Amino acid sequence: MARPRIVIVGAGFAGYYAARTLSRLARGRADVVIINPTDYFLYVPLLPEVAVGLLEPRRVTVSVPDTLPDVRLILGEVDDVDLAERRVRWVNPEGRRHEMGYHRLVLAAGSVNKLLPIPGVTEHAHGFRNLPEALYLRDHVTRQVEMADTTDDPDDRRARTTFVVVGAGYTGTEVTAQGVLYTDLLYRRHPNLAECRPRWLLLDIAPRILPELDERMSRAAERVLRDRGVDVRPGVSVEEATHEGVRLTDGSFVATRSLVWCVGVRPDPLIQTLGLRTARGRMVVDEYLNVPGHPDVYACGDAAAVPDPARPGEYTPMTAQHAERQGKLVARNIAASYGIGQRRAYTYRALGFVVDLGGRDAVANPFHVPLSGLPAKLITSGYHLLALPAGRARVAASWALNALQPRQTVQLGVIAAHEVPLETTPAQVAATGR
Numbered sequence: 001m002a003r004p005r006i007v008i009v010g011a012g013f014a015g016y017y018a019a020r021t022l023s024r025l026a027r028g029r030a031d032v033v034i035i036n037p038t039d040y041f042l043y044v045p046l047l048p049e050v051a052v053g054l055l056e057p058r059r060v061t062v063s064v065p066d067t068l069p070d071v072r073l074i075l076g077e078v079d080d081v082d083l084a085e086r087r088v089r090w091v092n093p094e095g096r097r098h099e100m101g102y103h104r105l106v107l108a109a110g111s112v113n114k115l116l117p118i119p120g121v122t123e124h125a126h127g128f129r130n131l132p133e134a135l136y137l138r139d140h141v142t143r144q145v146e147m148a149d150t151t152d153d154p155d156d157r158r159a160r161t162t163f164v165v166v167g168a169g170y171t172g173t174e175v176t177a178q179g180v181l182y183t184d185l186l187y188r189r190h191p192n193l194a195e196c197r198p199r200w201l202l203l204d205i206a207p208r209i210l211p212e213l214d215e216r217m218s219r220a221a222e223r224v225l226r227d228r229g230v231d232v233r234p235g236v237s238v239e240e241a242t243h244e245g246v247r248l249t250d251g252s253f254v255a256t257r258s259l260v261w262c263v264g265v266r267p268d269p270l271i272q273t274l275g276l277r278t279a280r281g282r283m284v285v286d287e288y289l290n291v292p293g294h295p296d297v298y299a300c301g302d303a304a305a306v307p308d309p310a311r312p313g314e315y316t317p318m319t320a321q322h323a324e325r326q327g328k329l330v331a332r333n334i335a336a337s338y339g340i341g342q343r344r345a346y347t348y349r350a351l352g353f354v355v356d357l358g359g360r361d362a363v364a365n366p367f368h369v370p371l372s373g374l375p376a377k378l379i380t381s382g383y384h385l386l387a388l389p390a391g392r393a394r395v396a397a398s399w400a401l402n403a404l405q406p407r408q409t410v411q412l413g414v415i416a417a418h419e420v421p422l423e424t425t426p427a428q429v430a431a432t433g434r
Contacts (some may be wrong), residue, residue: 005102018108045059046059057131186409212317
């Protein structure tokens, strides 16, 4: 290699920001390469708006070639790393195998859907971690309401207009909050459903929704959902899933054709194949995000177990904020290994969290100040616009247009159910943090 080659696995929050920072710090001194299944960085926090037709898919994607012109993009999914020989191997979209050497390696492969040993879930549930899953959910929900409009069987109609979301963290809560507004819109456009308003259930084994947040914010979010008619069931989960519906841990059976799985994430399976020390499936790193015993290998984002300086003995949560910060720090520490700047340990200052509940509702705690309603909505929208690496004007324009015109509710028909199986969700959603 004429110049040092830095290979980054994954283009999620951690990988994208590592590449962007390195392209600036190491310009002309090293070649930066990203290996990722797609040519874009996905801004996952806005996926619920894609799933209900508020934003078109391209609004939440950021082109890697357009925004990182000094970074070489390779389309592929890494499935093997030879640490002794310093080589990465991957499969391209056409199934062909390739490999490449590296001088520095960044493992930012991110996460996939977390699975639980519950009968029927992998066969009947669908996750919510990437663009195909969001598009599938949009079509599926629309189709179920439209098919309910055409049946004379009241039981079938009720099952098709019942939607069960498992997991009341950030993703599950936002999907439910946006989803109920969307099905209410569909309901008004189908007068035959006058006696069968769509029903949403939000389940979680935790004693309250959004358990990661201050209890006041959790209660405020729950009030919004209940006011919209959502059946919120804390302390309850799925015991078994079938084609006819789901049996819950409280003994009840809910007839449904829609089971949305938002119970959390697990690190990309690639991490387990490397034979290195892991913690809860995440690659163990030191405070500099370096893999012990391998000074040329770094890990960050959902794939990494990063020591949390605010909680000794614990690891940082799998969130977008941490992934972005860790990606930037990895870049600076790699640059320091080439004599550019100084190596630093991972530290952070909590900025708070935002949860968009659709319409004029949200909950947020910027700098630990709990807010709800319209003030929280303004903070939430502003945060997402600032956090987007590119395309802010298009997102803002879409929001403005939504305020003036009704959204479209057609099915696109581009994603089939077998293309988004829960168990084999691709790792292209690295470090989403939700």
